[in-house]
Amino acid sequence: MAGKETPMTPDESSDPNFEEQSSHSEVDDSDDTQVTQEMRAVEEPTDTDDRAVQELLTSFNAAVVESINFDYAVTLVISCAGGNISVRLETPYQLFDGQQDNFCDQNNVWSASRTLFLLRRQLSGARVSDRGQLILEFDDGARLLCEPDDAYEAWTFWHENGQQVVCSAGGAVVVWDENPSQDDREVPD
Numbered sequence: 001m002a003g004k005e006t007p008m009t010p011d012e013s014s015d016p017n018f019e020e021q022s023s024h025s026e027v028d029d030s031d032d033t034q035v036t037q038e039m040r041a042v043e044e045p046t047d048t049d050d051r052a053v054q055e056l057l058t059s060f061n062a063a064v065v066e067s068i069n070f071d072y073a074v075t076l077v078i079s080c081a082g083g084n085i086s087v088r089l090e091t092p093y094q095l096f097d098g099q100q101d102n103f104c105d106q107n108n109v110w111s112a113s114r115t116l117f118l119l120r121r122q123l124s125g126a127r128v129s130d131r132g133q134l135i136l137e138f139d140d141g142a143r144l145l146c147e148p149d150d151a152y153e154a155w156t157f158w159h160e161n162g163q164q165v166v167c168s169a170g171g172a173v174v175v176w177d178e179n180p181s182q183d184d185r186e187v188p189d
Helices: 016-023 032-040 053-062 108-119
Strands: 064-070 074-078 083-089 095-097 101-104 125-130 135-139 142-147 155-159 162-167 173-177
Touching: 053 074, 053 083, 053 125, 053 155, 053 162, 053 173, 064 108, 074 108, 095 108, 101 108
Parallel strands: none
Antiparallel strands: 064 074, 074 083, 083 155, 095 101, 095 142, 125 135, 135 142, 155 162, 162 173
16 A cells, blocks of 8 residues: 555654643543533522612512523523513523533524423522623522623513613623612702
């Protein structure tokens, strides 16, 4: 086989970075459970101290996912005691279904369809961290985690009473209230 060429590979004598490159490319896929455990271990966020956000988050307790809509985002419509809340996920998110973590891309219907198992599930709570992380927790152990994005609004939730909470680009959590209380309205001079 004189015509067959052998591909050239770098060795220690010709490439001073060979050892460094090869040590980064070694992959041990003998134990996938470690990866799953790492994904499942969510960094404990410091909950936001914004009073309006905390009050709205209490609405999620014992609420039920009534519908899930797919377009260029994924929207969960959640029925709670005080009315409906819509949660719109506009960036990729993680979904732990009780057994494994799933990475869901809101722009890919096949990937986002993993979210369907949340339909008719009851929430046990919701949290928003001071850095913009949204965590929805379900009574059966399922969890949805949406991290902030540097360039885009990652998520939005709004209550039918006019309150809206947005994780803006960079992770800042912004609150709007379309129906401010009398105390919040400006009084003309």
